Amino acid sequence: MAFKSTVTTLTIFFFFFVEPRVVSQQISAVDTECTNRWIHIRTLPSRFNLDLLSTCNRYPITDDLCPYLANHGLGPKTHTRTRSWYRTDPLLLELIFHRRILEYPCLTPDPDLASAVYLPYYAGIDSLRYLYGPDLNSSADHGSDLLEFLTRDQPEIWSRRSGHDHFLVMARPAWDFSQPLTVDPPIWGTSFLERREFFNLTALTLESRFWPWQEQAVPYPTSFHPHSLPFLESWIRRVRRSRRTSLMLFAGGGGTSSSPNIRRSIRLECTNVNATESELKSDKICDFVDCSNGICEHDPIRFMRPMLQSSFCLQPPGDTPTRKATFDGIIAGCIPVFFEDQTAKMQYNWHLPESEFAEFSVTIPKEDVVFRGVRIQDVLMSIPKEEVTRMRERVIEMMPRVMYRRHGASMGLMNKKDAVDIAIDGVLEKIKSRV
Numbered sequence: 001m002a003f004k005s006t007v008t009t010l011t012i013f014f015f016f017f018v019e020p021r022v023v024s025q026q027i028s029a030v031d032t033e034c035t036n037r038w039i040h041i042r043t044l045p046s047r048f049n050l051d052l053l054s055t056c057n058r059y060p061i062t063d064d065l066c067p068y069l070a071n072h073g074l075g076p077k078t079h080t081r082t083r084s085w086y087r088t089d090p091l092l093l094e095l096i097f098h099r100r101i102l103e104y105p106c107l108t109p110d111p112d113l114a115s116a117v118y119l120p121y122y123a124g125i126d127s128l129r130y131l132y133g134p135d136l137n138s139s140a141d142h143g144s145d146l147l148e149f150l151t152r153d154q155p156e157i158w159s160r161r162s163g164h165d166h167f168l169v170m171a172r173p174a175w176d177f178s179q180p181l182t183v184d185p186p187i188w189g190t191s192f193l194e195r196r197e198f199f200n201l202t203a204l205t206l207e208s209r210f211w212p213w214q215e216q217a218v219p220y221p222t223s224f225h226p227h228s229l230p231f232l233e234s235w236i237r238r239v240r241r242s243r244r245t246s247l248m249l250f251a252g253g254g255g256t257s258s259s260p261n262i263r264r265s266i267r268l269e270c271t272n273v274n275a276t277e278s279e280l281k282s283d284k285i286c287d288f289v290d291c292s293n294g295i296c297e298h299d300p301i302r303f304m305r306p307m308l309q310s311s312f313c314l315q316p317p318g319d320t321p322t323r324k325a326t327f328d329g330i331i332a333g334c335i336p337v338f339f340e341d342q343t344a345k346m347q348y349n350w351h352l353p354e355s356e357f358a359e360f361s362v363t364i365p366k367e368d369v370v371f372r373g374v375r376i377q378d379v380l381m382s383i384p385k386e387e388v389t390r391m392r393e394r395v396i397e398m399m400p401r402v403m404y405r406r407h408g409a410s411m412g413l414m415n416k417k418d419a420v421d422i423a424i425d426g427v428l429e430k431i432k433s434r435v
Contacts, residue, residue: 036428037428038106049094058129065092073096090171093169143198166202218423253292262317307328311388313334360397
């Protein structure tokens with residue numbers, strides 16, 4: 001099957017290319033640029049990472065992830081001629097991050113020299129057997145095998161700082177790993193983050209809880225993964241010159257129930273305003289891309305063009321507060337409109353500094369829209385054009401911070417910090433503050 005060749009290719013890369021890279025870093029250990037920045041990649045048995053990729057189509061209730069393992073987790077290209085656009089599944093961030101950290105310039109084979117220890121454990125992929133598979137009723141056991149390995153194989157690495165210097169990526173919302181150990185019968189999720197032994201490690205998740213001691217949210221991967229600076233600059237030029245013919249856009253699903261909620265209010269406002277004569281002459285006030293039933297998940301063509309043509313992108317919470325569309329919109333230069341702080345402001349402070357939110361986004365409390373009759377269009381149309389232009393420019397400046405560049409990128413592009421670089425900086429600072 002297709003996934004077998006993909007896993008074979010990944011295995012060859014990880015186990016035959018990486019070791020010389022690590023050795024070369026040992027030779028350059030005197031490099032002062034790596035002082036307090038050394039990272040040791042813990043060698044884990046393949047059952048904790050690469051072997052898990054063979055389960056990519058094992059659980060019928062979830063999407064088949066096998067087609068999206070290509071290009072080290074970036075997925076297949078959206079079309080044959082593109083050099084930057086892929087059909088990326090965010091659940092494969094663990095694989096994407098693993099491949100990228102191999103290019104980090106301050107890797108060391110000596111854990112005693114390291115400021116941080118990276119665990120290449122694909123926790124999100126492994127969680128599928130607890131969430132949807134045969135181990136559904138054993139979700140409290142998630143992490144037991146990993147803990148046993150860490151405390152048995154070179155246990156001094158783990159015990160040196162009681163796990164404070166360890167970090168990993170968990171490509172799902174933290175809630176999915178937060179089932180209380182004492183709940184009976186089990187509810188949704190596994191109990192990985194509830195295990196006392198893992199309280200000290202740092203988990204990079206797609207969404208954090210309200211008390212993020214263990215985890216830090218990092219951006220959802222979008223479909224844009226340039227490999228060189230000219231390709232990024234070319235895309236930015238296209239974003240800048242794009243004609244914004246729609247005031248606001250909502251790309252998503254939901255909002256069809258009769259009970260009051262922000263998505264329902266958005267859909268009703270868009271439907272009503274588009275049924276009347278536009279106050280913007282030939283331009284639209286509200287555009288809507290229906291992404292119900294996951295039809296947009298691996299097809300950026302469906303929503304990127306409308307985002308390029310819109311000034312504001314509405315980012316209401318759904319089943320959970322955060323949205324991948326927040327980052328799709330930033331890539332398109334579309335100013336995000338949030339309806340609660342937990343969607344982004346309280347989540348991604350490493351990549352989207354909380355103190356700068358007013359410079360590149362708009363916040364309208366969802367209660368005002370749902371219960372107090374505030375019209376989103378009125379709020380957005382009241383913003384002066386000069387301010388909209390300035391905000392869009394700030395969104396464009398934020399673009400490199402939330403994108404995941406392609407592995408093997410050019411030196412020019414590597415000089416611009418992307419989502420992985422910023423996450424590593426944040427991890428090192430967080431660990432430093434603890435130890």
